[in-house]
Amino acid sequence: MEASVLIFGLVNSATLMLVALGFSLIFGLSGVANLAHGGIYLFSGYVTWMLMNYLGVPFLLAVPLTIIIAGVLGALIYWVALKRVRGLHLSEVIATFAVGVAILELFRWMGFVTYEFTLPVFIKGSVDIAGVSIDYQRLLIIGIGLLLAFALWVFSRYTKMGLALRGMAQDEYTALSIGIDSDWAAALSMALGSAIAAIAAISILPLGIISINMGYEVLIMALAVSVVGGLESITGLVVASIILGFAKTITGTYFDPKWMEVIYLFALVLVLAIKPSGLFGKFKELEERV
Amino acid sequence: MSKETILEVRNLSKNFGGVKAVSEVSFQLKRGEALGVMGPNGCGKSTLINLITGFIKPSSGQVFYQGKDITGIAPHKAVNLGIARSFQMAKPFYNIPVYKNLIIPLFSPRVRKLVGGKFGDRDEAAIHLLEDVGFERDSSIPYKAAGSLPHGYVKRLELARCLSLEPDLIILDELFSGMSMSEVASILPFLERLRDEGKTLIMVEHRLKELFRVVDKVVVLNFGKKIAEGLPEEVVQNEEVRKSYLGSEVDSSA
Amino acid sequence: MSAKVGYRKERLDRGIKARTDDIFAISTYREILYLILPRVFVIAGLLIFPLLGDFTGVYWQNVIVITCTIALLALSWDLLHSVGLVSLGQAVFFGVGAYITGFLAQQFGLPPLVTIPLATVFGALVCTMLLYPVLRLRGVYFGLITFALPLLFMRIIETTKVLGGTEGMSGLPALPSIAISLYIIITITLVCVFGFQRLFETDYGLVLKAIKDNDRSVIAAGFNISWFKAQAVFIAALPATFAGAFLTHHYQFVGIPAFATDYSILPLASAIVGGPGSFFGAMLGAFLLVPLSELLRDLGTLRIVIYSVILLIFVVGLPEGLYPYLRRKYFQFERVVSMELEEGGK
Numbered sequence: 001m002e003a004s005v006l007i008f009g010l011v012n013s014a015t016l017m018l019v020a021l022g023f024s025l026i027f028g029l030s031g032v033a034n035l036a037h038g039g040i041y042l043f044s045g046y047v048t049w050m051l052m053n054y055l056g057v058p059f060l061l062a063v064p065l066t067i068i069i070a071g072v073l074g075a076l077i078y079w080v081a082l083k084r085v086r087g088l089h090l091s092e093v094i095a096t097f098a099v100g101v102a103i104l105e106l107f108r109w110m111g112f113v114t115y116e117f118t119l120p121v122f123i124k125g126s127v128d129i130a131g132v133s134i135d136y137q138r139l140l141i142i143g144i145g146l147l148l149a150f151a152l153w154v155f156s157r158y159t160k161m162g163l164a165l166r167g168m169a170q171d172e173y174t175a176l177s178i179g180i181d182s183d184w185a186a187a188l189s190m191a192l193g194s195a196i197a198a199i200a201a202i203s204i205l206p207l208g209i210i211s212i213n214m215g216y217e218v219l220i221m222a223l224a225v226s227v228v229g230g231l232e233s234i235t236g237l238v239v240a241s242i243i244l245g246f247a248k249t250i251t252g253t254y255f256d257p258k259w260m261e262v263i264y265l266f267a268l269v270l271v272l273a274i275k276p277s278g279l280f281g282k283f284k285e286l287e288e289r290v
Numbered sequence: 291m292s293k294e295t296i297l298e299v300r301n302l303s304k305n306f307g308g309v310k311a312v313s314e315v316s317f318q319l320k321r322g323e324a325l326g327v328m329g330p331n332g333c334g335k336s337t338l339i340n341l342i343t344g345f346i347k348p349s350s351g352q353v354f355y356q357g358k359d360i361t362g363i364a365p366h367k368a369v370n371l372g373i374a375r376s377f378q379m380a381k382p383f384y385n386i387p388v389y390k391n392l393i394i395p396l397f398s399p400r401v402r403k404l405v406g407g408k409f410g411d412r413d414e415a416a417i418h419l420l421e422d423v424g425f426e427r428d429s430s431i432p433y434k435a436a437g438s439l440p441h442g443y444v445k446r447l448e449l450a451r452c453l454s455l456e457p458d459l460i461i462l463d464e465l466f467s468g469m470s471m472s473e474v475a476s477i478l479p480f481l482e483r484l485r486d487e488g489k490t491l492i493m494v495e496h497r498l499k500e501l502f503r504v505v506d507k508v509v510v511l512n513f514g515k516k517i518a519e520g521l522p523e524e525v526v527q528n529e530e531v532r533k534s535y536l537g538s539e540v541d542s543s544a
Numbered sequence: 545m546s547a548k549v550g551y552r553k554e555r556l557d558r559g560i561k562a563r564t565d566d567i568f569a570i571s572t573y574r575e576i577l578y579l580i581l582p583r584v585f586v587i588a589g590l591l592i593f594p595l596l597g598d599f600t601g602v603y604w605q606n607v608i609v610i611t612c613t614i615a616l617l618a619l620s621w622d623l624l625h626s627v628g629l630v631s632l633g634q635a636v637f638f639g640v641g642a643y644i645t646g647f648l649a650q651q652f653g654l655p656p657l658v659t660i661p662l663a664t665v666f667g668a669l670v671c672t673m674l675l676y677p678v679l680r681l682r683g684v685y686f687g688l689i690t691f692a693l694p695l696l697f698m699r700i701i702e703t704t705k706v707l708g709g710t711e712g713m714s715g716l717p718a719l720p721s722i723a724i725s726l727y728i729i730i731t732i733t734l735v736c737v738f739g740f741q742r743l744f745e746t747d748y749g750l751v752l753k754a755i756k757d758n759d760r761s762v763i764a765a766g767f768n769i770s771w772f773k774a775q776a777v778f779i780a781a782l783p784a785t786f787a788g789a790f791l792t793h794h795y796q797f798v799g800i801p802a803f804a805t806d807y808s809i810l811p812l813a814s815a816i817v818g819g820p821g822s823f824f825g826a827m828l829g830a831f832l833l834v835p836l837s838e839l840l841r842d843l844g845t846l847r848i849v850i851y852s853v854i855l856l857i858f859v860v861g862l863p864e865g866l867y868p869y870l871r872r873k874y875f876q877f878e879r880v881v882s883m884e885l886e887e888g889g890k
């Protein structure tokens with residue numbers, strides 16, 4: 001395998017992982033398939049842009065502000081849209097879908113569609129690795145992706161709050177009885193997931209211009225990774241990111257680049273059709289519990 | 291007079307990850323017999339039922355029904371062979387009137403083949419069944435949405451659902467749990483009558499006194515293993531059974 | 545302590561309710577009239593509309609064609625919902641029906657009379673087979689795959705340039721006249737509304753409804769629920785693929801827009817706003833939202849935002865929808881009665 005395939009495959013995998021982390025976290029912790037994920041992602045990109053261009057906030061300040069704003073948006077979505085339909089899966093899906101479409105189409109209507117909407121990179125420049133020129137931002141994406149995945153793993157396993165949230169996800173009834181507030185926990189997981197979506201947006205969007213269709217694209221990417229890996233499995237998330245990331249790179253290098261965009265959708269539909277519980281899904285057994 | 295074997299379970303096992311929910315359980319059941327399955331909480335009684343009825347696929351072992359191997363059969367096919375079961379966590383069809391809840395089993399392939407019946411005929415049959423399990427015909431209860439039923443009635447509806455399938459083998463998973471004393475007392479004679487009519491029964495139950503009034507023999511499970519089998523009076527004297535129940539329940543009821 | 549006299553509203557149901565909520569014992573002519581009048585109104589109104597071409601103008605005739613299209617998609621959505629399947633991509637049914645018609649018309653030069661029925665049935669079959677694998681699963685999977693499929697088809701057609709690629713196929717044979725078009729689609733819509741409603745009153749329909757409530761007990765009653773769900777998907781796909789096939793000949797064109805989000809969001813919003821589960825609700829929703837959307841044409845994509853917000857409001861706040869509410873109001877008298885109030889009462 002060529003070095004470039006290896007490196008860009010890694011970059012693509014890390015991108016996918018970053019994009020999917022927020023979605024997967026929310027699903028794992030509160031069981032909500034957050035179809036507003038793409039909307040929140042793009043919202044974060046535009047918020048950073050607006051903070052910098054309308055209010056003149058410096059980039060380094062705009063980043064944490066955006067992450068906080070996205071977190072608040074996530075919690076808000078929970079209180080406004082999800083709280084009252086909690087547990088009704090069909091309604092949850094429709095509600096988050098509606099929120100996502102509303103956010104994206106609102107930005108489209110407001111005219112956020114031209115090439116001027118770009119975010120700055122953290123560090124300019126590029127390096128040569130094994131004869132392949134790669135910019136720092138892409139390397140950064142790999143770093144942030146790994147760091148975030150590790151941080152989440154530690155959070156959900158070794159912190160009190162993380163354990164409480166996980167307990168909630170596994171057995172709502174027991175969690176309630178030992179005094180964990182269900183609404184609070186779910187709102188928090190929405191906030192966390194949205195904040196992570198913001199981090200993903202701020203790291204990835206500088207690579208190109210911000211466009212509305214990215215929002216839908218990002219949702220597809222997150223869905224593809226989560227479904228291929230098996231919803232709510234961390235190992236699955238990492239493995240699926242790598243599989244899809246390399247599949248995309250290899251398609252682009254050795255076949256026809258125009259097929260690159262179809263890969264995720266194709267994988268999504270294929271896995272749903274053949275093994276809907278995904279590579280690492282535990283759903284099959286749980287479903288049988290009677 | 292020895293009768294044919296209707297159900298045979300051979301070395302049936304099921305692992306959930308590391309947990310051996312059911313391990314190497316075997317027993318036989320003759321047509322017309324009533325079998326009780328007992329054991330402490332989490333010992334694998336429901337899992338055993340699920341394995342027999344096809345709701346869960348076994349890790350190993352076999353199930354024979356009327357001489358045919360039905361291991362890992364699709365659950366709806368088991369029903370159409372004549373095995374009807376109730377669920378421990380009984381749930382009605384919430385948004386459908388109570389008597390229409392029974393139209394669904396009455397419309398099933400099995401009943402249509404055995405009894406026939408057209409659209410509309412089934413309403414009367416459903417009301418009859420409800421009467422059998424103790425719904426008052428002239429009250430408004432059978433006509434309300436099933437979501438509004440009190441728990442005891444849900445259990446009786448569950449029993450009626452099993453009976454409506456004209457089953458050869460009836461498996462009841464903790465029918466009495468969630469019923470009041472008086473409800474249990476009112477449903478017991480009905481179960482005894484079923485047994486006397488020669489229906490084959492399997493009952494999973496924690497209320498041993500009531501269970502022993504209905505069943506001819508019992509199988510006791512502990513940690514997924516069969517630890518005893520035999521007549522109710524014999525089994526409660528068994529040392530291992532007493533230990534698994536920590537004495538209390540068996541003493542008070544035997 | 546003096547008793548005050550207060551007033552309260554008392555509600556009475558029309559008709560004498562017998563035993564269940566849905567059987568009425570009817571005694572007088574007036575009551576029968578009261579029951580069937582709304583239906584007669586709707587049917588008569590829709591059947592007379594096409595005759596008023598000179599009066600309404602072609603523009604509004606076209607609006608009604610589109611309204612019926614969306615109504616058909618909404619009915620399809622509602623049927624799926626009644627079996628516990630939430631579709632986020634009605635566009636997939638629409639698009640498949642549209643493209644099959646387009647293909648048949650262009651490749652073989654078949655007339656609409658042949659292509660539309662063929663595409664309806666064949667398209668429904670194709671969709672059912674595509675969706676069959678996820679029918680085994682509960683939860684969000686059906687929503688996910690219906691969300692992904694239209695996008696996938698769009699991309700595939702774009703990249704492979706099959707079936708006309710981004711250009712689409714144009715110059716397809718037209719339907720004879722707008723009045724005939726209107727009659728066809730209005731009749732089909734009415735047949736579907738009343739047909740689906742009837743279907744759910746049969747024992748077969750009851751099984752479908754029961755799957756949504758509690759699939760486990762339906763299995764325990766001896767039904768193969770995947771097979772039943774597949775039948776439901778096929779039946780639900782029919783009006784939707786028909787809508788696609790019909791509109792293709794109406795526009796004499798089929799292209800990538802056949803898989804557009806509009807055909808997913810609008811039916812979804814219509815069914816939810818009108819009230820899922822009653823079929824009349826889905827139709828009512830379409831007849832409210834689509835003309836509204838025509839009035840709001842100048843707002844561009846803001847319309848989609850508005851739909852999404854309406855959708856959200858109804859899903860979260862008024863899950864029952866408009867139709868059941870209106871129906872209840874219609875069947876109730878309200879009258880003011882006096883009553884005695886205790887001291888300190890309201």
Ligand SMILES: Nc1ncnc2c1ncn2[C@@H]1O[C@H](COP(=O)(O)OP(=O)(O)OP(=O)(O)O)[C@@H](O)[C@H]1O
Pocket residue numbers: 285286288289290306309310311329330331332333334335336337338378
């Ligand atoms: N689907 C499943 N996945 C994982 N473990 C399971 C599953 N179903 C049951 N178990 C485990 O298998 C064991 C046996 O469970 P089962 O429900 O059969 O017990 P039981 O005897 O019916 O208990 P009870 O009297 O409380 O109804 C338990 O430890 C349970 O946690």
Ligand SMILES: [Mg+2]
Pocket residue numbers: 335336337378464
């Ligand atoms: Mg049990």
